[in-house]
Amino acid sequence: MEATGTQKIMLLVLLMAATTVLPAQTPDTTAAPEEDYSAYDAVTFAGEGTKRYCGPKILDLSPQKLITVGYEYHSQHQYQVTAYDTYTPPPHTINHARGLRVAANVPIVSKNSLTIQLSFNYTNTIYSPSIVKHHPLLAATLQGLSSTGLGTTVFKPWDERHFALLQATIEENGNYMAPSFPQNLAPRTSAALLYGWKYHDRKMLALGLSRTYRGGQLAYVPVLLYNYTAPGRQWGLEALLPARMHLRKTFNARHLLLAGYELEGQTYTLTNAVPNTPTIALRRSELRMRLHYEQSLSGFIWLTLQAGLRYNVKFDYDTLSGSADFYRTGSSKQPYYATSRVTHPFYFQVGFHLVSP
Amino acid sequence: MIKLIFTTLLLIAAAATTLAQAPDADALLGVWEPSNGKARVKVEKLGNKYFGKIVWLKEPLDAATNLPKVDKNNPDEALRSTPLKGFRLLKDFEYTTTNTWEEGTIYDPENGNTYKCIIKMKDENTLDIRGYIGISTFGRTDIWKRLVLKK
Amino acid sequence: MACVILAATFLQGGCKKTEEKEWELAPVAIIWEGPLMEGPNTAQVAIDELLQPWCTQHQCTVADITHITPKSITITTTDSLLLTSCTSLALQAVSDDSKMLRIGIANPLVWHKGRATLTTTPDADLLPIANGNQFFWIMDANFAADTEATARCTMELLLTIGYKK
Numbered sequence: 001m002e003a004t005g006t007q008k009i010m011l012l013v014l015l016m017a018a019t020t021v022l023p024a025q026t027p028d029t030t031a032a033p034e035e036d037y038s039a040y041d042a043v044t045f046a047g048e049g050t051k052r053y054c055g056p057k058i059l060d061l062s063p064q065k066l067i068t069v070g071y072e073y074h075s076q077h078q079y080q081v082t083a084y085d086t087y088t089p090p091p092h093t094i095n096h097a098r099g100l101r102v103a104a105n106v107p108i109v110s111k112n113s114l115t116i117q118l119s120f121n122y123t124n125t126i127y128s129p130s131i132v133k134h135h136p137l138l139a140a141t142l143q144g145l146s147s148t149g150l151g152t153t154v155f156k157p158w159d160e161r162h163f164a165l166l167q168a169t170i171e172e173n174g175n176y177m178a179p180s181f182p183q184n185l186a187p188r189t190s191a192a193l194l195y196g197w198k199y200h201d202r203k204m205l206a207l208g209l210s211r212t213y214r215g216g217q218l219a220y221v222p223v224l225l226y227n228y229t230a231p232g233r234q235w236g237l238e239a240l241l242p243a244r245m246h247l248r249k250t251f252n253a254r255h256l257l258l259a260g261y262e263l264e265g266q267t268y269t270l271t272n273a274v275p276n277t278p279t280i281a282l283r284r285s286e287l288r289m290r291l292h293y294e295q296s297l298s299g300f301i302w303l304t305l306q307a308g309l310r311y312n313v314k315f316d317y318d319t320l321s322g323s324a325d326f327y328r329t330g331s332s333k334q335p336y337y338a339t340s341r342v343t344h345p346f347y348f349q350v351g352f353h354l355v356s357p
Numbered sequence: 358m359i360k361l362i363f364t365t366l367l368l369i370a371a372a373a374t375t376l377a378q379a380p381d382a383d384a385l386l387g388v389w390e391p392s393n394g395k396a397r398v399k400v401e402k403l404g405n406k407y408f409g410k411i412v413w414l415k416e417p418l419d420a421a422t423n424l425p426k427v428d429k430n431n432p433d434e435a436l437r438s439t440p441l442k443g444f445r446l447l448k449d450f451e452y453t454t455t456n457t458w459e460e461g462t463i464y465d466p467e468n469g470n471t472y473k474c475i476i477k478m479k480d481e482n483t484l485d486i487r488g489y490i491g492i493s494t495f496g497r498t499d500i501w502k503r504l505v506l507k508k
Numbered sequence: 509m510a511c512v513i514l515a516a517t518f519l520q521g522g523c524k525k526t527e528e529k530e531w532e533l534a535p536v537a538i539i540w541e542g543p544l545m546e547g548p549n550t551a552q553v554a555i556d557e558l559l560q561p562w563c564t565q566h567q568c569t570v571a572d573i574t575h576i577t578p579k580s581i582t583i584t585t586t587d588s589l590l591l592t593s594c595t596s597l598a599l600q601a602v603s604d605d606s607k608m609l610r611i612g613i614a615n616p617l618v619w620h621k622g623r624a625t626l627t628t629t630p631d632a633d634l635l636p637i638a639n640g641n642q643f644f645w646i647m648d649a650n651f652a653a654d655t656e657a658t659a660r661c662t663m664e665l666l667l668t669i670g671y672k673k
Binding site for chain 2: 547548550552554596598602603604607608610613615627629642643644646648650
């Protein structure tokens with residue numbers, strides 16, 4: 001039905017009304033209204049103010065790695081296994097060893113009041129030569145060692161100064177090579193809980209307790225976290241004692257050099273090590289004294305180069321009842337199934353990383 | 358008659374929707390303070406996009422030089438003398454959905470890094486600013502609060 | 509027949525050479541309206557349909573343009589406020605379809621008989637910004653002190669435009 005004259009006028013009026021409420025679309029060809037910058041000294045929150053929290057980083061801290069792919073190479077070294085049953089095999093020369101390191105740290109919750117990360121890591125060591133005859137213990141070891149783990153890190157600040165830090169990992173370590181993961185491999189758990197203080201943007205300190213395998217076997221040790229950047233922002237210190245400590249030289253926001261050490265260790269379950277013998281566990285620990293260089297290649301893609309000496313602290317063997325581990329105290333009477341002396345090779349490591357904002 | 362009523366209702370709905378969209382987009386305008394309280398950022402509209410520049414610094418002078426802070430960590434050497442006061446660290450934001458501004462970036466003068474960024478308005482005085490690299494998972498959210506000038 | 513047309517099109521496209529020309533834009537008036545306060549102040553100027561008139565004059569299409577880079581940016585003024593109180597200038601461009609682009613900066617700002625030159629960002633390509641219907645020049649001026657006055661200047665921009673001919 002066609003609209004009447006009155007209806008048409010009504011429609012036109014409505015159309016005009018709709019047009020006037022639409023914002024004018026004229027481009028701005030003049031100066032924007034000027035602001036009083038000095039007035040921003042005297043401001044107040046429009047609504048409720050925000051509670052301030054301290055962050056997990058200090059200025060110029062080496063960037064956290066979100067994704068890591070690395071390769072390392074160890075020079076020639078020797079193994080001398082002793083106290084192995086009644087037979088002491090001759091020293092065995094490893095021409096070289098190499099390894100792959102893959103890790104991922106995924107932020108699950110990342111806000112001012114709470115940070116939770118989940119992590120995955122895989123590292124392996126491949127020996128050359130890997131075949132050893134008439135030496136079943138070393139043969140089982142030199143098949144190659146791998147460590148696969150999942151972990152979490154929780155950073156909880158209470159205010160601008162106080163915070164708590166929790167790290168926990170569960171790993172399966174043994175003489176296997178990915179992607180072949182053995183079944184029934186006993187997981188090893190590590191954890192650290194710290195309480196800390198962030199004094200200012202350049203210094204933070206935390207104290208706590210950890211359950212760790214860095215010494216090669218299960219141990220409970222106190223830990224100290226200390227991150228510091230000097231006022232000139234050229235030098236700094238990054239420490240998580242007793243696990244690691246580095247002196248840091250910051251060239252600029254994209255190049256830095258670290259010098260120090262890290263204690264790495266694990267307990268590896270060796271499958272098919274020695275016939276008719278309970279589970280054999282390798283207690284491995286090494287002190288890596290090194291120079292470590294980091295550089296941004298492009299944006300958040302970083303390169304790390306590391307070189308140093310791998311000082312072997314422990315390379316001993318225990319028998320385990322089943323897969324359960326035990327805590328070797330000072331009064332523990334259980335002797336080692338076998339002990340080893342390992343010489344100390346030089347090593348280098350190269351890695352590519354996606355770093356955290 | 359029914360056609361006319363229907364058309365009228367459509368026009369009213371269209372006008373109401375348009376009215377609702379424009380003020381929401383400009384709700385981002387104003388002065389905001391990040392959670393660390395070290396700076397205050399004024400969001401302004403340039404062209405048809407939203408930008409935020411530093412208008413106040415808690416520590417305006419560089420401790421090493423005793424001069425006004427500049428963008429000394431910028432990856433482009435030519436830009437390292439740019440004063441931080443007045444520096445645009447929020448750039449190119451577009452109003453995409455309700456209370457959300459996207460397609461922009463946020464710059465961190467502390468390390469010279471630029472991150473993709475999403476701004477969400479939780480309420481008229483609170484922003485969630487999430488800077489990330491690649492995907493939103495690899496990022497961090499900061500809460501910014503609106504400021505007003507004291508009378 | 510289709511093959512002949514296809515071949516001709518290919519040959520035409522394949523034989524186009526890239527040339528570069530200098531392009532002096534019309535002077536742009538920039539005004540910072542007072543009161544102006546100590547610190548950064550922003551002026552913006554909208555520019556419509558920049559490329560099409562040039563393309564018409566040079567008998568090419570917008571699609572033939574390969575790049576537009578700044579060659580020189582000159583600011584002229586007789587404004588005593590700008591000459592005495594402005595400590596730095598920075599020129600940017602922004603459009604709906606492209607990220608904000610820094611074109612040039614002068615920090616510190618040095619005047620010589622009412623003229624100052626901004627250092628251009630050599631790899632700033634204005635083509636994505638100028639390609640749309642409209643874009644904006646954004647000029648940031650840092651003033652040393654508060655003032656009630658309005659500041660004015662004229663910007664002369666010399667560009668290098670590359671196009672297929």
